[in-house]
Amino acid sequence: MQDLVPGQPAPDFSLPRDGGDTVTLSDLRGGPVVLFFYPKDNTPGCTTEAVAFTGLLEDFAASGATVLGISKDSVKKHDNFVAKHDLKVALLSDADGDVCETYGVWGEKQMYGKTFEGITRATVLIDADGKVARVWPKVKVDGHAEEVLGAVRAL
Template identity: 65%
Template sequence: MSDLALGDVAPDFSLPRDGGGTVSLSDFRGRPVVLYFYPKDDTTACTAESIAFTALLPEFEAAGAAVIGISPDSVARHDKFAKKHSLSVVLGSDEETEVANLYGVWKEKSMYGRTFMGVVRTTFLIAADGRIARIWPKVKVAGHAEEVLAAVKAL
């Protein structure tokens, strides 16, 4: 597990995605990428976060940025999640948690006195040169997509 810092080159990856095919970070070289890691499809906060990024997607695209959500859910779950909530952001399936480990977001968590491994909700803004421009650790969903959009526009 690595702890990435501002200015580091964002690790490349290739993952199966919703709707079929794959999504790779290198596909977006030359433009900013918002990479948001979330724990699980169709849970309250994850749904709100994905809906917020979808709602602002036209503005992200107008600013030249791509938006990719990544969770350990399967492509089949992503497809169901995207359809149910009319999501238009790309959803990458990281079932083996390789990408979550590369980005240092697969960590020990605890809930109700039980500890387990899981994704810590984190967003990375990757600049057009492939370097990490901003990191939001332990994201609180309310207002987050708007804050990320402002950071994209400020690049």
């Protein structure tokens, strides 16, 4: 996350999404884009975060914003996650981890005294011109979707 600086162009990508389509970031120019990176489908924190963004999706849309969740889970896992929790946010599969690496969210983590490689929960707000507007490294889930919505409205 340290490499992303507000004002710089957001790195472009194309990734498969739940339901089978492909999303290309540069195709979404003209409106803000929220990228929320999360570790794993169907885990407590990730479920809470995805449900929170889903609950505010109409408010994001009213502000012209697109919300995209990104993890290394497969499209099939995303499809199951969406169905199980009635999610409305698009979930993108970065199975090979290239986008996670590019955005600086892949790296060493610690949990329960163990060190491992994984995705750091982080969010990037991209403005209508495709530039990084704001970065939230190491997100705490509670109240985060609401804070991001406030930032979108302030653009």
